[in-house]
Amino acid sequence: MSLRAACAALRANGRRLGLVPTMGALHQGHLALLGAARAAGADAVAASIFVNPLQFNASDDLARYPRDEDGDLTKLRDAGCDLVWLPPVEAMYPPGSASVIEVAGPSQGFEGDARPGHFRGVATVCAKLFLQTSADIAAFGEKDWQQLQVVRRMARDLDIPIHIEAVPTMREADGLAMSSRNRFLSAAERATAPLLYQTMQDVARAISAGLPVTQLLADDKSRLIAAGFAPDYLALVAAETLEPLAQKTTAPMRLLAAARLGSVRLLDNMAVPA
Ligand code: AMP
Secondary structure: OOOHHHHHHHHHOOOEEEEEEEEEOHHHHHHHHHHHHHOOOOOOOEEEEOOOOOHOOHHHHHHHHOOOOOHHHHHHHOOOOEEEEEEOOOHOOOOOOOOOOOOOHHHHOOOHHHHOOHHHHHHHHHHHHHHHOOOOOOEEEEHHHHHHHHHHHHHHHHHOOOOOEOOOOOOOOOOOOOHHHHHHHOOHHHHHHHHHHHHHHHHHHHHHHOOHHHHHHHHHHHHHHHOOOOEEEEEEOOOOOEEEOOOOOOOOOOEEEEEEEEEEEEEEEEOOOO
């Protein structure tokens, strides 16, 4: 049965289909997206596992990306997933493919600078998955805040009739955001890693309290460096557009951070209450 036919069967009689796009090596954060899609009104949920070459700009990162197909399928089955789509690269990008989706606005800066072409790959693969499945709802993690804004913008700009459900970041008990790449942290790095979240919480509280933003960000970047991180950015932005903010506003704000710890690039973000 084709993917289109399988999804049409799940959508029969007005049933709503949820979609959870992933790159596999699944953890609790991914599984929370399945539940969130159901809570948002999906009667059936499909997950895709596709390590999308178009969104990797370093071939070594792509080759190193963790894969665990058997474990993933077991987890999805246990979580009650109705359909899993594991397309080969040639099925997503057949020879002769020549179209990509370029989103400006929220793609710019931060991960867009650190990983040129990354969001072109993300937007293109998400648009294809949305159109292949005709899903009514797609769940995305807040863990990748910029990605969430890019996908929302893309679906809105291209009039794709899909609801994008944002799902709060699942964290380990010590606050570290769950990520497929955390398995590459050494024991010492794993012990240091939660400091990123703790530092961000301190910064977010201080910004809410009205302390000067630029100074705070600089001081806390230094604190991360002293702890062994190589911070890429620590920034206060407008939550939806990702425009950098030099001072707090009453509109929704987000604190974004990326920092390398050993060979792992940690990514995190959180809301900053006005
Ligand atoms: P990935 O497989 O890393 O591409 O992630 C697939 C989806 O899972 C994306 O929507 C991510 O934002 C989401 N995700 C990854 N980690 C977490 C987490 N710790 N909590 C919530 N969602 C997550």
